[in-house]
Amino acid sequence: MKRLKTLLMSSVLLASTAMAQELAPTTAPAQLLKSAEAQRTVEMIHKVNAYWQEKNRAECRGFWDNAAYFTGNQAAYELTGKKEYLDYSIRFAEHNRWTGATEKDPKKWEYKTYGEDMRHVLFADWQICFQIYIDLYKLEHRAERLQRTLEVMTTQARMAEKDFWWWSDALYMGLPIFTKLYTVTHDQKLLDKQYESFKWTDDLLFDKEAQLYYRDGKYVHPKVKTACNGGKSFWARGDGWVLAGLAKVLQDLPKDSKYRAFYVQRFQQLAEGVARCQQAEGYWSRSMLCEDDAPGYETSGTAFFIYGMLWGVNNGLLPAAKYKPVIEKGWKYLSTIALQSDGSIGFVQPIGEKPDPTKTVDAHSQAPFGTGAWLLAACEYAKYCK
Numbered sequence: 001m002k003r004l005k006t007l008l009m010s011s012v013l014l015a016s017t018a019m020a021q022e023l024a025p026t027t028a029p030a031q032l033l034k035s036a037e038a039q040r041t042v043e044m045i046h047k048v049n050a051y052w053q054e055k056n057r058a059e060c061r062g063f064w065d066n067a068a069y070f071t072g073n074q075a076a077y078e079l080t081g082k083k084e085y086l087d088y089s090i091r092f093a094e095h096n097r098w099t100g101a102t103e104k105d106p107k108k109w110e111y112k113t114y115g116e117d118m119r120h121v122l123f124a125d126w127q128i129c130f131q132i133y134i135d136l137y138k139l140e141h142r143a144e145r146l147q148r149t150l151e152v153m154t155t156q157a158r159m160a161e162k163d164f165w166w167w168s169d170a171l172y173m174g175l176p177i178f179t180k181l182y183t184v185t186h187d188q189k190l191l192d193k194q195y196e197s198f199k200w201t202d203d204l205l206f207d208k209e210a211q212l213y214y215r216d217g218k219y220v221h222p223k224v225k226t227a228c229n230g231g232k233s234f235w236a237r238g239d240g241w242v243l244a245g246l247a248k249v250l251q252d253l254p255k256d257s258k259y260r261a262f263y264v265q266r267f268q269q270l271a272e273g274v275a276r277c278q279q280a281e282g283y284w285s286r287s288m289l290c291e292d293d294a295p296g297y298e299t300s301g302t303a304f305f306i307y308g309m310l311w312g313v314n315n316g317l318l319p320a321a322k323y324k325p326v327i328e329k330g331w332k333y334l335s336t337i338a339l340q341s342d343g344s345i346g347f348v349q350p351i352g353e354k355p356d357p358t359k360t361v362d363a364h365s366q367a368p369f370g371t372g373a374w375l376l377a378a379c380e381y382a383k384y385c386k
Contacts, residue, residue: 038385044335045076045378049085051343052371058091062100063116064125064173065351066092069368070132072375079379086139089132098133099148100126106155111164121152122164124174131248134180146184153181157193165201167216167353172241172304176248183252194249195259202266207232211273212288213242215353224354226290234288235354236301243270243308244376250317264317267308271318274305275326282333283347286355294355297347299338303373306330310380331381334374345374 052069060066070089077085101121103109111122120126130149137145156164157178165174178194181187205213205220214220215238224233246267253260277288283302287293309327312318340346346363348370349356 035385038382041335041378041382041385042080044339045080045375045382046082047343048339048345048371048374048378049073049076052368053084053088056368058088059095060092062092062096062126062129064128064169064369066368067128067132068172069372069375071128072372072379074132074135075379076375079382089136093129093133093136093145096129098145100129100152109155112166122156124165124170127152127177128173130177131180134177134184137184149177149181150185153177153190154185154187157187157189159193162193162197162200164197166204168201168205168213168235168238169215169241171198171201171213172245172248175245176252179249179252191253191257191259195262198263206266207234210234210289211269211276212239213270214238219354226287227292228290231289233290233293233355236284236286236288236298237304237349238301238353239270239274239288240284240301240304240308240373243267243274244304244373246270247308247311250315251311267312267317271309271312271323275309275323278305278326278329280329281337282329282331283337286349286361294357296361297333297337298349298361299334299345299347300349300367300370300373302330303334303338303370303377306334307373307377307380310377310384314380314383327381327384331377334377338374345371 070092073085073089076082077089101118101123103119103121106121108119109121110119111124114125115123116125130153133145133149137149165171175194175198178190182190204217205215207214207221210232212232212234214233215235218224219233219235221232222230225231226233246263249263250260250267253263274284274288278284279291281297283297283299284305285291285294285296286298286301288301306327309318309323309330313320313323313327338345338347340363344364344366346365347361348365348367349361350359350365350367352359
């Protein structure tokens with residue numbers, strides 16, 4: 001324990017000097033507003049975020065469903081510099097006391113089964129909030145903002161286990177934390193454990209033929225078959241989490257990392273697999289290869305896909321000419337069908353883990369993670385238009 005405390009202290013000291021340049025939004029709003037289309041997109045972002053923040057309190061539980069919205073809110077702040085967005089995130093973090101699950105004894109920390117209790121410290125659904133805390137720490141170096149994140153993630157990085165992410169959602173909730181925290185501490189063990197754990201998940205869930213990820217081991221074909229000739233079942237939001245998560249990893253992973261080539265390969269392969277099954281109206285159906293399983297619009301998976309592809313094009317990892325038609329159709333859906341006249345984001349499948357036709361998905365179907373995904377896509381689209 002004494003060694004761990006020393007490690008945490010040294011990490012905080014490193015953090016206090018390493019990121020001093022990141023005290024302001026990373027993208028200059030004035031540059032983006034030179035484009036009329038970018039300006040219109042920023043106006044949409046403000047409309048959507050105003051609606052959400054007027055209707056929903058920042059003081060909410062730090063579990064995945066809420067925290068995923070705040071990843072989008074952070075992107076909106078970085079793009080626009082609007083202080084109200086930053087203040088909203090800080091209120092969320094302070095309400096949760098800069099923690100996820102709060103069990104203090106590492107011997108009692110759990111992750112192998114779903115759990116919302118305070119012992120599930122290593123369960124990625126309770127860790128996504130750390131992404132917001134790290135972002136806020138970079139803006140103002142206050143030790144309490146990073147203390148619990150450091151404690152949990154440096155402990156996890158030194159564990160022998162690697163089976164932390166047994167469901168695809170975790171590749172958005174937990175995977176990007178390691179590279180994001182690395183930008184502060186430069187602790188190589190974070191990148192080593194991140195890759196080791198990702199490789200375990202990839203071996204379990206990635207289908208090389210379809211170039212898509214199963215949601216978890218229960219859905220690996222032929223355990224579950226679609227209505228379309230007994231084919232493979234891939235859930236849109238599940239794969240959306242992965243594409244978006246890989247984009248976030250590559251954003252922070254050093255260019256010279258020995259692991260970078262593998263992440264780039266999977267990111268590009270997944271983008272190809274996703275692009276192949278886009279619907280004519282620009283959205284992705286809940287069952288990616290068989291819309292008959294759960295027909296109709298769905299926004300959360302679509303938004304994560306468009307965010308990931310836009311990020312890839314904007315950062316030179318995906319060819320613009322190839323993905324332009326996919327992006328344009330997807331953005332048309334997100335900006336004209338998903339976006340409602342009052343600023344709400346509709347057609348979001350409720351909390352679940354599969355293409356479930358029994359769940360109502362209509363223009364009034366809203367969720368924090370759906371709005372967060374839409375904000376991520378919109379912010380990247382504004383940069384794309386620049």
